Amino acid sequence: MMTAAREVSVFGDGITYFNEAAALLDLNPGMKRLLTKPSRQIIFSIPFQRDTGELEVFTGYRVQYNFARGPAKGGIRFHPGVTLDEVTALAFWMTWKCAVVDLPFGGGKGGVTCDPGTLSLGELERITRRYAAELVEVVGPDKDVPAPDVGTTPQIMAWFMDTYSMHVRQHVPGVVTGKPLEIGGSRGRVEATGRGVSLVALAQMRRMGIEPKGARVVVQGFGNVGSVAAKMFVDAGCTVVAISDVTGAYHNDRGLDIAGATAYAQEHHSLDGYRGGERITNEALLELPCDVLVPAALEKVLHAANASRVQAKLIVEGANGPTTPEADHIFNQRGIVVIPDIVANAGGVTVSYFEWAQDRAGYFWKESEVNERLADVMNENFTKVSDLAQLRNVPLRTAAYMVAIDRVVTSMNTRGVYA
Ligand code: NAD
16 A cells, blocks of 8 residues: 655645535535534654664544544555645545445544654554554544555554454454454455446446447556556456556557556566566656546646646546646546546445444455445446536536535534534
């Protein structure tokens, strides 16, 4: 789940998109005020002993943005760029992502400002356990359910779950999702985000009259999301003509061998040295002629400077925030359809919801059941979003925020605001 350096600027973009949708919903000003403020922000110090014996202090965060539809839900990020602002923005984002696919969760996010790449396994374990211990009172299956994010892994979730369980003196697998299978993880979780990306892409291609067979697909980022999405596109009959990772981009007009590229990336921990395609620059990849472009790496890769050169008919946001509002505006003007991140990459949190439900029931589903239910959730909610986009003549992004905001507001109004 590790990606490269990130910027603290997603909240502004999120607010821009929120405001556009809120205006169309005629949201009352008090509700708008409430929804643009986090419910709770927690900052704490994490004393941490290095393997050398030296004592240091890191800063930990957890933001619980909204609880109207259920416990907060969202990942934990270990990255040097983590700040309260960034964690708040990501918790805000999770609120709409959970709502747009109709999960019974609010939005949350957490993090520790640290560089996991420089820490030993033992050091990571000590940070994780102290981070979890600091949050014992405010997390839990009915309060707030963390998950992996950038820089955190299933093993880190296992340590979190163990620490929480030790403190509350009972076995509580449902306190976090994204755990290894053997301690209450869900089958299908690893593939869920990429699978969801391809499901909504294929649904939109049908609406646009793009036949999957022979459709040309470009994927930026060949990690968890990008490599799984690429495989799913190939399985559906599409031709993946270009892929990339942090080491470079690879293009083959006749189609790349995705199974071979995945095996190569697994063996070499990157695509560096991959010979299955002609080497091009990462920038050129985004501008290749294609039917579908899937940015599945970092935020803000499609921006005002390159948006007018993008030649895709459909952009499916596997990553969080890959398109700036300026680029989004250019795509709308040029008739390029964008499936927004809060819908396109919601497959991961959907299977996290399934994991939470399985942990609480103590009964685990077959992989085929997980995949079938994931397809139901993605297809049903994507249809709702695209029908609304058509009805109101707005981009899919605006429609997605409208569906999500409406669901959160309906829950808040039904519960009543305790004010
Ligand atoms: P990952 O770390 O497994 O993969 C990221 C990939 O992007 C790697 O192949 C990396 O080399 C590549 N990359 C980094 N910088 C690049 C660059 N400049 N150009 C091209 N490629 C570059 O991460 P992931 O889990 O696949 O996540 C990718 C994106 O999807 C992130 O934005 C993440 O927040 C989002 N996302 C992931 C999930 C999930 O379940 N994994 C869920 C929702 C959203």
